[in-house]
Amino acid sequence: MTDKNRRLPESNSRHEDSRFPELAKLFLWADDEKKVEKVVLGLAIFCAVTFVIDLFYHRHAYFSFEGSRGFYPIAGFFAFTVIVLAAGQLRRLIKRPENYYGRRATNAETYPDDGLEIQVADGFAAPRDKRSVIPPTVTAEVSQTSGDAANASAATSATNSKEDSDR
Amino acid sequence: MTLLLPPFLFFYAAIACLLLGNAKQRSIILIVVPLISLVWIAFTDTGSHASLEMAGLTLEFMRVDRLSRIFGIIFSIAAFLSALYAWHVKDIMQQVATLGYAGAAIGGVFAGDLLTLFLYWEGTAVTSVFLIWARRTEGAYHTGIRYLIIQVLSGVLLLMGLLLHYRDTGSLAFEAMTLGTLGTWLIFLSFGMKCAFPLMHNWLQDSYPAATVTGTVVLSAFTTKMAVYALARGFPGTEILIYIGAVMTLFPIFFAEIENDLRRVLAYSLNNQLGFMVVGVGIGTPMAINGTAAHAFCHILYKALLFMSVGAVLYRTGTSKASELGGLYKTMPKTAIFCLIGAASISAVPLFSGFVSKSLILSAAGNQGYWLVWGALLIASAGVLSHSGIKIPFTAFFAKDSGKRPAEAPTHMLWAMGITAALCIGIGVAPGALYALLPYDVEYHPYSFDHVLTQFQLLAFALLAFIVLMKTGLHPHEMKATNIDSDWIYRRITPRLVPVVGRAIDTGWSGITQTLVGLFGRGVAQIGKFSEPRGLLARGWGINSMVLILTALMGLVLLFNFGKS
Numbered sequence: 001m002t003d004k005n006r007r008l009p010e011s012n013s014r015h016e017d018s019r020f021p022e023l024a025k026l027f028l029w030a031d032d033e034k035k036v037e038k039v040v041l042g043l044a045i046f047c048a049v050t051f052v053i054d055l056f057y058h059r060h061a062y063f064s065f066e067g068s069r070g071f072y073p074i075a076g077f078f079a080f081t082v083i084v085l086a087a088g089q090l091r092r093l094i095k096r097p098e099n100y101y102g103r104r105a106t107n108a109e110t111y112p113d114d115g116l117e118i119q120v121a122d123g124f125a126a127p128r129d130k131r132s133v134i135p136p137t138v139t140a141e142v143s144q145t146s147g148d149a150a151n152a153s154a155a156t157s158a159t160n161s162k163e164d165s166d167r
Numbered sequence: 168m169t170l171l172l173p174p175f176l177f178f179y180a181a182i183a184c185l186l187l188g189n190a191k192q193r194s195i196i197l198i199v200v201p202l203i204s205l206v207w208i209a210f211t212d213t214g215s216h217a218s219l220e221m222a223g224l225t226l227e228f229m230r231v232d233r234l235s236r237i238f239g240i241i242f243s244i245a246a247f248l249s250a251l252y253a254w255h256v257k258d259i260m261q262q263v264a265t266l267g268y269a270g271a272a273i274g275g276v277f278a279g280d281l282l283t284l285f286l287y288w289e290g291t292a293v294t295s296v297f298l299i300w301a302r303r304t305e306g307a308y309h310t311g312i313r314y315l316i317i318q319v320l321s322g323v324l325l326l327m328g329l330l331l332h333y334r335d336t337g338s339l340a341f342e343a344m345t346l347g348t349l350g351t352w353l354i355f356l357s358f359g360m361k362c363a364f365p366l367m368h369n370w371l372q373d374s375y376p377a378a379t380v381t382g383t384v385v386l387s388a389f390t391t392k393m394a395v396y397a398l399a400r401g402f403p404g405t406e407i408l409i410y411i412g413a414v415m416t417l418f419p420i421f422f423a424e425i426e427n428d429l430r431r432v433l434a435y436s437l438n439n440q441l442g443f444m445v446v447g448v449g450i451g452t453p454m455a456i457n458g459t460a461a462h463a464f465c466h467i468l469y470k471a472l473l474f475m476s477v478g479a480v481l482y483r484t485g486t487s488k489a490s491e492l493g494g495l496y497k498t499m500p501k502t503a504i505f506c507l508i509g510a511a512s513i514s515a516v517p518l519f520s521g522f523v524s525k526s527l528i529l530s531a532a533g534n535q536g537y538w539l540v541w542g543a544l545l546i547a548s549a550g551v552l553s554h555s556g557i558k559i560p561f562t563a564f565f566a567k568d569s570g571k572r573p574a575e576a577p578t579h580m581l582w583a584m585g586i587t588a589a590l591c592i593g594i595g596v597a598p599g600a601l602y603a604l605l606p607y608d609v610e611y612h613p614y615s616f617d618h619v620l621t622q623f624q625l626l627a628f629a630l631l632a633f634i635v636l637m638k639t640g641l642h643p644h645e646m647k648a649t650n651i652d653s654d655w656i657y658r659r660i661t662p663r664l665v666p667v668v669g670r671a672i673d674t675g676w677s678g679i680t681q682t683l684v685g686l687f688g689r690g691v692a693q694i695g696k697f698s699e700p701r702g703l704l705a706r707g708w709g710i711n712s713m714v715l716i717l718t719a720l721m722g723l724v725l726l727f728n729f730g731k732s
Contacts, residue, residue: 027565073624081635
């Protein structure tokens with residue numbers, strides 16, 4: 001993963017937090033490792049409780065295998081794990097560069113600007129990287145900068161080959 | 168009065184929009200028409216409301232019964248919500264296409280005969296493609312063409328099928344059919360194409376992410392659910408559908424898991440949800456058909472909500488790629504919350520809409536003893552949590568901070584998402600109103616202790632697995648890539664093979680013809696040699712040798728005659 005999108009030096013700094021909308025502050029724990037740990041602990045306790053209930057409570061079941069104790073917790077955990085790991089293997093088989101289908105597909109295409117209203121939130125500076133959120137006052141510059149599509153696609157393929165070699 | 172019925176109303180409105188120069192007036196029409204349609208469908212009596220005698224055929228345009236009504240209602244709601252979401256759109260092409268498309272889908276649902284169904288079937292194809300072309304890029308143009316080819320092909324199959332079916336049965340009525348004749352198989356195949364059966368599904372993941380921000384929301388509601396309705400009407404209880412549906416729930420989750428474009432992730436997820444509905448149709452019991460109808464209803468809402476939230480992100484940041492997003496909750500918290508509600512609904516968290524509809528299908532599968540299919544649906548449910556429940560909100564709004572600080576979605580989009588989210592929660596909390604709309608009267612209580620407990624177990628432990636996989640670094644990263652699917656066969660290998668095969672045929676053919684011409688020439692030359700002056704056949708023969716040859720010939724004749732007897 002590149003850090004291309006992290007051009008804004010203050011993006012991750014704490015002093016930015018006060019400028020977020022009140023509603024957003026409800027989620028700030030998601031960026032605090034310690035608080036995330038606590039939430040994970042809460043989830044683990046919840047899992048444990050539901051598992052323990054299963055040991056003592058007799059459920060109505062459609063099938064015998066499904067009625068056995070601990071079926072759903074195990075099914076949930078393993079189904080999820082297997083799906084994710086299998087998908088990772090599938091990727092090795094079917095992954096191609098983003099512009100694989102060329103100009104006849106939208107995969108590597110940028111969405112045309114006139115269908116969008118790209119806008120930065122009030123009180124935030126615009127990042128300088130291409131096609132990031134740009135304040136409405138400087139949209140005129142966008143059309144000029146978007147001319148260097150060739151550079152962008154070159155960068156894309158470079159990123160891809162880098163990721164390939166990483167793997 | 169007949170001519171003011173809902174499908175026609177949409178078409179008049181589309182024509183009116185073509186003539187209106189004012190974009191805001193068009194937007195108002197787009198919002199009002201679905202509401203009128205909703206009221207009409209909700210309050211009209213069951214029965215046939217418009218039929219036409221034509222060339223000895225009875226065409227039924229407006230068959231209202233409980234199955235068609237619930238689809239008509241949700242299509243009207245979806246048309247209203249997507250129009251509200253697209254309030255800012257000034258593009259007349261998209262506005263007219265949306266009206267025509269919604270009208271055609273509603274018309275298809277109320278079609279009482281196969282010919283009418285065919286007209287609307289093609290109607291949805293030719294109107295909806297403009298929502299893709301409206302992006303106005305080269306990629307979107309070609310994607311639209313691919314989409315149109317497959318959609319129209321589905322219509323052509325339907326036409327062939329209905330003609331054969333008419334020859335076999337003498338009736339065009341659109342009722343339950345049994346697979347067996349070529350006609351019914353063609354109709355089945357046509358429905359399957361629009362319903363994105365496995366290996367016929369690629370048009371969906373190819374085209375929906377290529378449409379405009381608002382166009383994708385519109386597209387997500389109609390075509391595939393019209394096909395689900397058509398299957399529920401035409402092939403309820405067809406056993407093969409159970410297995411087709413089970414495969415449909417499973418295979419897209421792996422593709423969704425590693426797809427980078429969040430709108431394409433949602434397209435794969437849509438495909439997976441259709442699988443649940445198809446299984447319901449295949450089981451065919453009243454409870455299962457109820458499950459299919461209820462799931463289509465809930466699915467249209469939460470899928471629209473998810474497409475809307477990702478669309479809002481695209482609208483504000485210019486991208487819907489997971490690798491370029493993250494941390495957006497900081498400045499788009501409302502969109503993030505709506506996205507989370509959609510994610511909870513599709514993951515079937517208790518108190519959200521997916522829970523009360525999906526469980527009908529799972530219960531129906533359980534009651535009928537399909538343990539393998541039931542197991543597949545359970546695994547698929549964990550998969551849904553993975554790609555739609557976690558991946559969509561997590562990569563867009565949380566995960567690593569992309570540094571992007573986009574403004575919150577525009578007010579009208581927030582309203583559209585808010586109403587949709589409210590419906591998702593409302594249905595989840597009080598499913599009675601939805602259950603009352605279902606085709607059959609069935610007593611069902613989703614909120615039994617067993618059921619809530621097992622669902623929480625499944626989801627909580629799957630979530631735990633996600634955390635473990637993230638901590639251990641085993642979870643695949645988001646990366647810029649195109650993942651090939653079976654459409655690779657017709658998008659890549661066939662176009663490459665055609666010239667090669669063509670050249671091979673060309674070379675082979677010319678080789679064969681040259682050899683044959685050469686042989687013929689040499690043969691002619693040989694004959695010429697025999698007959699030229701002094702040639703074998705041209706010179707005089709002696710009597711002795713003539714007699715000898717004659718005797719030999721007669722001897723041969725005798726031999727053959729004796730040999731025969």
